[in-house]
Amino acid sequence: MSESSVGFVELAPMIPWARGNIALALLELEGMNQAQSASLTLLVDAAAAVDVAAWASASGLRCRAESTDPCADAYLETFDGRLYEAGFSLSIAHANKQRRLEWRRLDGQLLGFTPLRKAPKWASDLPAAWDAARSAIAMRALNQTLRWHGDITRFRILDKRDKTVAALTVRQGELETAGPTSLEAPTVVTLEPLKGFESAAEDVRQAIFDALGAPMVSVSLVPELHAHAGVDVAGVSSKFAARLAPESPAGNALASLLQLMRETLSVNEAGLRADIDSEFLHDFRVAVQRSRSLIARMKSLIDPDALEHLRAGLSWLGGATGPVRDLDVYLLNIPRYQHLLGIQDQTSLEPLRVHLMRAQRRAHRTLVRELDRERYGEFLDWWDDLLERTLAMTQLDLAAMSPPAALPIREVASTALAKQWKRVCKGGRAIKANTRAEALHELRIECKKLRYLLEAFRSLYDDAAMAKLVKSLKRLQDNLGDFQDLEIQQERVRQFAEEMQAGRNPPPLSTFLTMGRLIEQLRLGQQQARERFAQTWRVFDSPANSRFARAAFVEEASH
Numbered sequence: 001m002s003e004s005s006v007g008f009v010e011l012a013p014m015i016p017w018a019r020g021n022i023a024l025a026l027l028e029l030e031g032m033n034q035a036q037s038a039s040l041t042l043l044v045d046a047a048a049a050v051d052v053a054a055w056a057s058a059s060g061l062r063c064r065a066e067s068t069d070p071c072a073d074a075y076l077e078t079f080d081g082r083l084y085e086a087g088f089s090l091s092i093a094h095a096n097k098q099r100r101l102e103w104r105r106l107d108g109q110l111l112g113f114t115p116l117r118k119a120p121k122w123a124s125d126l127p128a129a130w131d132a133a134r135s136a137i138a139m140r141a142l143n144q145t146l147r148w149h150g151d152i153t154r155f156r157i158l159d160k161r162d163k164t165v166a167a168l169t170v171r172q173g174e175l176e177t178a179g180p181t182s183l184e185a186p187t188v189v190t191l192e193p194l195k196g197f198e199s200a201a202e203d204v205r206q207a208i209f210d211a212l213g214a215p216m217v218s219v220s221l222v223p224e225l226h227a228h229a230g231v232d233v234a235g236v237s238s239k240f241a242a243r244l245a246p247e248s249p250a251g252n253a254l255a256s257l258l259q260l261m262r263e264t265l266s267v268n269e270a271g272l273r274a275d276i277d278s279e280f281l282h283d284f285r286v287a288v289q290r291s292r293s294l295i296a297r298m299k300s301l302i303d304p305d306a307l308e309h310l311r312a313g314l315s316w317l318g319g320a321t322g323p324v325r326d327l328d329v330y331l332l333n334i335p336r337y338q339h340l341l342g343i344q345d346q347t348s349l350e351p352l353r354v355h356l357m358r359a360q361r362r363a364h365r366t367l368v369r370e371l372d373r374e375r376y377g378e379f380l381d382w383w384d385d386l387l388e389r390t391l392a393m394t395q396l397d398l399a400a401m402s403p404p405a406a407l408p409i410r411e412v413a414s415t416a417l418a419k420q421w422k423r424v425c426k427g428g429r430a431i432k433a434n435t436r437a438e439a440l441h442e443l444r445i446e447c448k449k450l451r452y453l454l455e456a457f458r459s460l461y462d463d464a465a466m467a468k469l470v471k472s473l474k475r476l477q478d479n480l481g482d483f484q485d486l487e488i489q490q491e492r493v494r495q496f497a498e499e500m501q502a503g504r505n506p507p508p509l510s511t512f513l514t515m516g517r518l519i520e521q522l523r524l525g526q527q528q529a530r531e532r533f534a535q536t537w538r539v540f541d542s543p544a545n546s547r548f549a550r551a552a553f554v555e556e557a558s559h
Contacts, residue, residue, distance in 0.1 A: 011032060040205055043224055044212060050170055050187055052155050055211060061165065064156045071171065072149035076120070076221060077282070078140035081235030085111070086136035089222040090126075092116060094149075095144040098461075101126075103133050106220040107127030119144075125489055134331040137505045139275035139332055146231055147176040148185055157191075157204055164196035165203060167390045172228050175229040177236040186228055188221070217514075236267055238283045240290070243459045250412040251301050251398040255390035257294060273371065275364050278328040285321045288314055293452040301405040306386055322368040327360040330492070340409035340521040341514060350516035351507035355500050413457040414553035420450045421549050428476075428537050437487065440533065443481035447473060465548040472540045479529055479536040486526035492521050 044050060056063040063217030072094040077083055081091055089104050090109075099116045103126075114127050121141055122132040150173015157166040171188040189208070224267035226233040242260055244253050271280030292314045299307055334353050341349070370376065399406035427443040451473050460464045497515050500506055 006257060006331050034519075040191040041221055042189045042208065042212070043221070043228075044174065044189055046184045046187055048187065048212065050189065051211070052168060054171065055204055055207045056157055058207040059157075059200070060156050060160075061200065061204065061208070063168070064158060066154040068153040068155060069096065070150070071152045071173075072147065074119075074144050075146045075148075075226070075233075077145045077233060077235060077317075078137055078141065078142060078239050079235055079276070081233060082136045082140060082224070083133065084137065084235070085231045086132065088133055088136060090120075090133065090142070091366055092119060092221075095152075099281050103130055106222060106397070108221055115544060139277060142278055143276075144178065145230055145233065146226055148225060149173050149176070150185065159197075159200060159202070161218075163197075165200040167192040168204070174527075175225065175559040176536070177229050177231055183229060185225070223466040238279070240455050242456060243411055244457065246410035247395075247399050247408045247461050249395050249403070249405065250298070250407050250409045251393060252391060253409035254298055254301050254405075255387050258291055258383075259387050259391070261291045262380075262387060266382070269371070273368055274546065278325075278332060281321060281325055281328065281367075285325055288321065289448075290316045290452050291455070292318060293449050294456060295396060295452060297420065297449065298412065301412070303401055309382065310386070313383065316375070316379075320367055321409050323363045325361060327356055327363055329487075331356050331360060331494075333489075337518055337521075339523070341517060349511050349518075351500060351511045352496060352515060355496060355503075376432070390553055409457075411556075413453070414556040417453050417457065417549075418557035420453055424450050425541065426547075429539060431537070433532065433534075437483075440480055440530075441484050444477065444484055447477050447480060451477065461542055461552045462548070465552070469545050469548060472542070472545060476536050476540045479532055482529040483526055483533070486522045490522045490526070493522070 001481070015552065052063045052065075054466045073096075073346055074092040076090045076092070084106070087106050089106060091104070092101050093100050093102050093113075100113050101116045102110060103112045104110050111133075112127065112130055118125075119142075120126055121413070123137040123139075125142075126134050126137075128134075150171060152169055152171040154486070155168040155170070156164045157168055159165050168189075168192045169192075171190075174182045175185045176182045191201060191204060191208070223233050242257055244256070265284055268284040268287075269279070272284050292311070295302060295307060295310055295314075302310070331353065331536050334349060334356075337348060393401070395406045404412060423447050424443070428437070431439055431443065451470065454466060454470050454473065493515055497512055
């Protein structure tokens with residue numbers, strides 16, 4: 001099949017991304033259906049000669065310059081690249097003294113646009129109809145990752161009868177990152193064939209190729225521009241991904257896991273301090289919790305004195321971050337509470353939201369003061385030194401410190417997993433319809449310990465089976481979490497009502513009546529979560545999961 005016998009969009013998946021001076025992006029024209037032509041977008045080195053007249057002349061055509069106008073695009077993304085992961089881009093386009101917010105697929109297809117006065121920060125700032133984008137962003141804040149500004153010149157490509165066969169634009173300018181640093185942007189040339197004149201546009205395309213060489217093809221302009229500016233549009237992922245060699249010494253392997261957690265603290269600290277969004281603190285706190293759980297399950301791998309110091313420091317961080325995180329969760333739950341109560345009660349919860357916001361700000365200031373203490377910096381420096389020394393240890397060094405630390409990590413991990421698996425199974429299988437609530441709370445704690453172990457050592461076992469096990473465990477954790485959290489929330493909402501009533505400007509009676517109805521809805525939700533437990537447990541405690549656990553680590557640990 002010749003290149004000209006298929007559409008540009010059909011060709012795109014066959015050819016890898018370009019990372020050189022010239023890259024091609026094949027983007028669907030906005031609003032066109034499959035019967036219409038596609039546009040061709042080229043990223044050309046800024047120093048390369050862009051001669052539209054010569055390209056048209058080589059095709060037996062001519063060009064007419066229509067206009068040159070200033071333009072700018074500011075690209076928005078979350079810290080962890082959620083829009084990119086979902087296959088979307090969000091940008092503020094400036095043209096003709098107007099601004100509009102544009103939502104596109106990464107291949108350039110326009111999904112929606114709206115006039116803009118103020119840059120959006122939250123998902124709720126986007127149009128309600130942009131549900132997929134709002135869902136991808138979730139609770140994260142939007143930040144500008146790249147600004148592309150300069151001039152765009154529009155041309156018409158004309159045939160001998162003076163009919164327009166294609167539109168061509170040349171865009172030149174600079175890229176600015178958050179630094180802020182700026183650099184010359186690649187020249188972006190876009191050719192848009194008109195329907196019925198595809199053959200003439202193909203001649204222009206070939207002339208461009210002849211003039212610029214044989215460029216490779218990509219399918220997405222946004223990541224290419226970010227890559228040119230040295231910006232990773234995928235952001236910083238919060239997903240825990242560790243790759244361990246089964247035969248590596250357990251002491252070294254544990255240190256490498258703790259180093260991942262330590263790096264997570266550093267990556268999220270600035271966002272936590274600035275209170276950009278709740279996920280910076282969430283990821284920081286989860287890293288602390290993972291670290292505490294791992295060293296508790298594998299304390300035999302660490303020098304006793306170091307273990308005690310590490311425990312104390314992590315416990316302090318866990319306690320310091322707890323109050324802010326609790327209030328963050330209640331604020332994130334406000335839309336859910338409004339949904340539970342129905343639209344008629346939504347405004348009545350506004351005083352509760354304001355009360356929580358004020359409490360969260362006070363708690364956040366307290367947390368930042370804790371992180372400003374010398375203790376925090378000294379603990380991190382000590383932790384870094386411990387990790388550096390442990391990672392440099394040989395197997396003989398580890399054996400001298402603690403014999404289990406010199407064993408293969410697969411062996412040590414299987415022992416820890418087998419023990420925790422048995423604890424979870426024993427606790428879950430003992431729960432009946434009339435079992436006290438405390439037993440479910442205890443099971444939730446044991447499930448969290450098991451999940452941290454499974455995620456830490458996932459790379460040592462069959463990935464598909466581990467993924468299935470972790471998925472069913474997460475559902476069980478969600479169920480147990482709902483049961484416990486809804487119980488706690490009932491009490492906390494009562495406390496919030498008492499605090500608000502005792503304040504200088506208590507809200508109207510309608511707010512307290514709404515909060516009373518909310519407490520009743522939370523009680524009903526807790527009851528429903530309890531009723532769902534039996535089925536959720538059966539899915540987790542399935543024969544397939546049990547067979548895998550026995551074969552993967554229970555039997556191995558018993559050898």
